[in-house]
Amino acid sequence: MSAWLWLVGAASAGIAAAPFLRERRRPIMDAQARRAAPGEFAPLPLGETHYRWAGQARGPVAVCVHGLTTPSFVWEALLPELSRLGFRVLVYDLYGRGFSDRPAGRQDAAFFTGQLDALLADMLEEDEAITLIGYSMGGAIATAYAARRPERLRSLVLIAPAGMGHDLGPLARFARGAPLFGDWLFLAGYPRQLRRGIAEEAAAGRESAVPDMAERQAAELRWRGFLPAVKASLRGILARPMEAEHRAISRAGVPVLAIWGREDPVIPLSGLGRLVQWNRVARQEVVEGAGHGLVHTHPAEVAEAMRDFVEDPPG
Template sequence: MTHFHAPPYEYAILPLGRTHYQFAGPPSGEVVVLIHGNAAPLITWDETVGPLVDAGYRVLRYDLFGHGLSDVPTLRRYDKTLYENQLSGLLEILKIDKPVAIVGTSQGGTIAAQFTVRFPDRVTKVCMLAPFVDNLERKLLALLRQPVFGELLIRMASCSKLMDQSACFMDSRVWAAFRDRLQMVWSAAGRRVAILANLRGDALEDASEVFRSLAALRKPVRLLWGDQDQSISRHSISHLRDLVPKCDYSELQGAAHLMHVEFPERINPLVVEFLGAQNSNSRP
């Protein structure tokens, strides 16, 4: 598997802390923003950046707060406005004034939708890979949201358990190779704080209204999902398709949650094709 060799680490100083980002591609290219999910930081896009750059795009990927090399804000709750403001602030610091296309995976797909609904003039189109919709385990969530008890539960989780994303892959060898890269940018202490704050905020509440609002904007939307995904259920994806009926949907047979990492040869052409397609959803 070939990985994109990223430029040196770069950081943007935002009000709530540093954001680690990487920019690649021709300066004159249309900007595509890649937003990772909870499974892994920006390295999840290592197999995606190269093909997008080869297609002429200027690619921006970054670590969400609490992930990778970005800071971990000391907040009890990570609400969706935190993630929306992080991206908005990053685009402002980098002086990206023109609208961008956004590709997001898992919670990153939901953040992409939330950002688009809040800042519709700043986004041209949205591609979502198995985005979070509505299916968190409510009983566990209620326990984790309790003061003290939530901290106790998250401390009891071992480092290996917190980092384990094996269920997101079909092939254990691909997961093993990815885990080696993940270990280099993974902090147990930081992840514990961020996981708990993320679960206590509203960023993982039922996102049905967000997707309904996204559909009302009539922007081009592509939705990709693997039929072996153990994180996002078929029921959730069916519900999302009902909410955004004009989305361009592709179902990948034999693919799990991190399908863009495991099967880049199948996912990248779908993403590149969608980004290059003419806007048809906005027509009357």
């Protein structure tokens, strides 16, 4: 009987340790891995940040902030559209994603706005105003930054923005609220959930204009630190509504445009009504037939929704 109990205990310990061991065995994003990276790197306080410039050689600067699981390549289809709108565009990888470093710790608003502030200080003059464009979780980051540094912004564009109600599924909700067992369950189950979500987006018939989008997004799972970064964001920047920040942006008079996908299951269209309550002068547009991936499935429509606003922002 004792041998049987020992075997059960050993098997249980192995099951418990397996997700953590898999994470430790994943390759590190290091100098060798970065040899394939386009663009350049900025040595910021919490680590190397991958960035690149696109669009016009001169003109107003647009800074694009990507979402929870898709690095800066998610913008590739929209970059030519932003260039046609006259922008010089800066895209970068958030900590924990793409070619950037994976620092540990809580990924809250201060974590992400600190990265953006340091990058802008490295790239631009202090008095150079920007159009800040945030997609999905990047919308929450852009909102937090605009509330803290409204003087830096010419305008704010939010595309399917988090912070006004979102549904990332039961696993994400559980992991956010259960620090111990949630860690194990997230490492064990989230890769399958992410792959399923990628497949469902493709099955919906919304073809991505970014080459190999699904494969590149799924490839993030192979790097050490990606899953902990996603979990840290769920417990940080994505843990609460951003009503206070939106009301502060409204008081500061920052021009805001929000663009929504009509069929987005992740950031539902109900966020439009919530934003109306928090910022009555924000302009809002809806892209018909678009899901959550509208920046790469409907880039022309997103750019068209932006055109009048960026050429002559209100205020």
